[in-house]
Amino acid sequence: MAGNGTILAGFLAPHPPHLVYGENPERNIPRSKGGWEMLRWAYGNCREKIKALKPDVIVVHSPHWQTIVGHHFLHVPKLKGLSVDPIFPHLFQYRYDMDVDMELADACYEEATAEGLLAKKMNNPNFRVDYGTIVSLHMLNPDWDIPVLGISANNSPYFYSTRVGQDEMIKLGRATARAIQKTGRRAVLAASNTLSHFHFDREPDLPEDMSKEHILTNEQYQWDMRLLALMRGGKTEEIMGILPEFIDKTAAEVKAGSFAWMMAAMEFPKVPAKVHGYWTVIGTGNAVVEWDLAQSAVAAGGR
Amino acid sequence: MASGSIIAGYLVPGLPHLAFSEKLGGWKELAKAYSDAGARAKKAKPDVFVVYSSQWISVLGHSFQTKPTLQGSHVDENWYEFGELPYSIKIASTLGEKMAEKAKSKQLATKLVNFEGFPIDTGTIVSQRFFNPDGAVPVGVVSCNVYANYADSQKLGEATAEAVRESGLNAIAIACTGMSGRYFTKDIKPSEDRISDAKDDEWNRRILDLAGSGKNKQVIESSSDFAAQTMADMGFKAFSWLMGVLGDPDRKANVLGYGPIWGTGDAVVEYAA
Numbered sequence: 001m002a003g004n005g006t007i008l009a010g011f012l013a014p015h016p017p018h019l020v021y022g023e024n025p026e027r028n029i030p031r032s033k034g035g036w037e038m039l040r041w042a043y044g045n046c047r048e049k050i051k052a053l054k055p056d057v058i059v060v061h062s063p064h065w066q067t068i069v070g071h072h073f074l075h076v077p078k079l080k081g082l083s084v085d086p087i088f089p090h091l092f093q094y095r096y097d098m099d100v101d102m103e104l105a106d107a108c109y110e111e112a113t114a115e116g117l118l119a120k121k122m123n124n125p126n127f128r129v130d131y132g133t134i135v136s137l138h139m140l141n142p143d144w145d146i147p148v149l150g151i152s153a154n155n156s157p158y159f160y161s162t163r164v165g166q167d168e169m170i171k172l173g174r175a176t177a178r179a180i181q182k183t184g185r186r187a188v189l190a191a192s193n194t195l196s197h198f199h200f201d202r203e204p205d206l207p208e209d210m211s212k213e214h215i216l217t218n219e220q221y222q223w224d225m226r227l228l229a230l231m232r233g234g235k236t237e238e239i240m241g242i243l244p245e246f247i248d249k250t251a252a253e254v255k256a257g258s259f260a261w262m263m264a265a266m267e268f269p270k271v272p273a274k275v276h277g278y279w280t281v282i283g284t285g286n287a288v289v290e291w292d293l294a295q296s297a298v299a300a301g302g303r
Numbered sequence: 304m305a306s307g308s309i310i311a312g313y314l315v316p317g318l319p320h321l322a323f324s325e326k327l328g329g330w331k332e333l334a335k336a337y338s339d340a341g342a343r344a345k346k347a348k349p350d351v352f353v354v355y356s357s358q359w360i361s362v363l364g365h366s367f368q369t370k371p372t373l374q375g376s377h378v379d380e381n382w383y384e385f386g387e388l389p390y391s392i393k394i395a396s397t398l399g400e401k402m403a404e405k406a407k408s409k410q411l412a413t414k415l416v417n418f419e420g421f422p423i424d425t426g427t428i429v430s431q432r433f434f435n436p437d438g439a440v441p442v443g444v445v446s447c448n449v450y451a452n453y454a455d456s457q458k459l460g461e462a463t464a465e466a467v468r469e470s471g472l473n474a475i476a477i478a479c480t481g482m483s484g485r486y487f488t489k490d491i492k493p494s495e496d497r498i499s500d501a502k503d504d505e506w507n508r509r510i511l512d513l514a515g516s517g518k519n520k521q522v523i524e525s526s527s528d529f530a531a532q533t534m535a536d537m538g539f540k541a542f543s544w545l546m547g548v549l550g551d552p553d554r555k556a557n558v559l560g561y562g563p564i565w566g567t568g569d570a571v572v573e574y575a576a
Contacts, residue, residue, distance in 0.1 A: 068381050068486045068565075082420035087362055089418045118489055124383045126376060128422060152380075159488060159534075201450050202412060203363050 005185040006297075007177060008053045010262045010269075011046055012289035013190040015062065015135035016281035017085045017092030019043065022208060025142055029093040035208030042277025042288035043139040050141055050188055053294060057101045057147045058140060059176060060190040063256030064132030065152040068159075070118035071172050072152035073105040076125045085131045091207060096134050101147040104187075107179035108149065115175040117168065122152075136192035151176070153256040162244045162255060169257035173264025180265075189265055191258035195227060196220035196250035196285035203282065216283035220250040224278065224285035231273040231289055236263055250285070271296040305471025309464055310347045311576050312476040312549045313340055314542060314556075315433070316569035317358050317426025320493075323385040329493020336560025336571040341433040343573065350472040351395045352434060353402070353443040353463050355544045357480040357537040358426035361446035364412025365459055367403040368444040369396040370421065379425045390428045395441035398470050402443055405462035411455060412448075426479040434477060443474075445544075447537050453526055456540040460547020476548040480541035482507045483533035483568035491565065499566030503533040507561065507568035510539075514556035514572060519546050533568070549574055
């Protein structure tokens with residue numbers, strides 16, 4: 001019902017193409033012998049959860065759609081094509097076919113503009129959707145039977161400062177939440193980013209050779225664990241406070257703003273997050289984490 | 304052994320604005336300088352172009368394009384409003400393999416790229432629109448490794464030159480890169496464009512002056528500082544690659560054009576034979 005929308009859940013949904021490659025879905029051309037199961041199984045839990053929630057839309061913010069001028073929203077009813085990862089083309093050649101929630105895109109555009117942000121609607125049907133968006137969406141819902149909305153990562157954290165950038169993303173999150181509420185959508189959010197992001201610059205001959213997979217440094221592992229402990233404790237404010245230091249110390253991909261956007265959209269939830277799994281991909285730290293707002297609303301007597 | 308040569312080298316911008324200059328009514332001087340550079344290059348009748356594009360980013364070492372034909376219509380992820388860029392590029396696959404082999408022999412990590420649907424970067428496409436609009440000349444294309452330093456980038460250029468020489472080809476090298484990289488982050492009219500920061504402008508001009516007087520070593524030595532101060536495009540590593548290819552640190556550059564693109568600094572620079 002219009003005007004009564006809600007965010008059901010938010011997921012930290014990292015996007016290494018390795019996860020799709022390890023799974024061998026029909027849509028992806030390269031074949032593997034598996035790999036990165038800890039993360040793929042974690043995503044498996046989320047898939048079940050999302051099916052049960054029956055959302056109208058999955059909204060994803062991706063660091064790999066980088067825009068310089070403004071925050072952009074996918075705005076073509078159907079986007080279809082072959083997405084080849086420019087960094088790992090041998091792992092990810094994926095045939096995507098997605099339905100975009102146009103009404104929500106319009107509403108997000110309006111609300112972002114009202115928030116004082118520069119917003120744009122991407123309406124070229126030949127636009128190649130970035131692999132970050134696709135990997136997160138595939139891992140959450142490989143059936144692609146739920147409409148989606150992709151949001152770009154504006155480059156402000158890199159052009160100005162982490163703080164300025166995160167503030168922009170917080171505004172974008174508020175705008176997204178209002179758009180969801182006004183359009184009556186039951187939405188799931190996905191922040192498409194890893195945690196620590198230093199990585200190996202060489203790949204084993206067999207990419208899925210798990211004997212070669214481990215975190216690049218213990219320092220970044222400790223940082224990841226610190227973040228996850230705070231997430232599990234529902235200490236969102238504390239996380240937001242240390243985010244800039246985390247970014248500095250670990251080159252964390254949260255710098256691109258996806259996490260801050262999602263937290264702001266969910267009003268910085270104090271609900272303990274559920275960590276479905278953590279593992280590394282080519283040395284980076286990745287966690288699949290869920291904030292179940294629907295359940296916490298029920299526990300609190302509904303809202 | 305066959306003996307090819309590097310006929311000339313160019314440093315050119317890779318932003319799509321120049322390809323849409325006429326339609327958008329801006330950036331005309333830079334676009335004209337780019338067209339002039341393309342015409343001069345064509346006159347030299349190269350067998351092949353070798354291109355390093357700052358917009359083709361790699362992290363597992365350097366990637367080399369080896370798919371024989373690249374064809375399609377490109378939509379830029381930022382500037383899609385301007386329109387699409389149709390392209391048809393003939394790749395010098397054997398040369399690409401040789402470039403990778405030579406780079407590997409210099410202890411650089413390499414990967415060959417031959418995939419249907421691989422996303423060709425805007426810079427490579429824009430450079431070909433000005434230098435090779437009919438796609439008649441084959442092209443060797445190498446990526447910009449995010450983690451390479453200036454010395455490695457130069458080494459990569461040397462490897463490229465060795466591959467060209469041993470292949471018996473006459474090549475023109477194109478380093479596709481911006482200079483200062485501080486964009487305007489709002490919409491502007493083309494007529495409002497300027498270098499967004501006066502200090503960036505000073506830096507760009509200092510770099511171009513050094514290149515113009517053949518002090519290319521000094522440019523390389525200043526690149527790290529230049530990048531830190533002006534957010535230069537991918538650290539301005541493309542210049543080090545170009546110097547590696549040319550192997551002539553004292554050669555004087557001819558600056559054919561310099562100006563802003565959406566606040567960034569961009570130049571069309573020629574190192575003639």
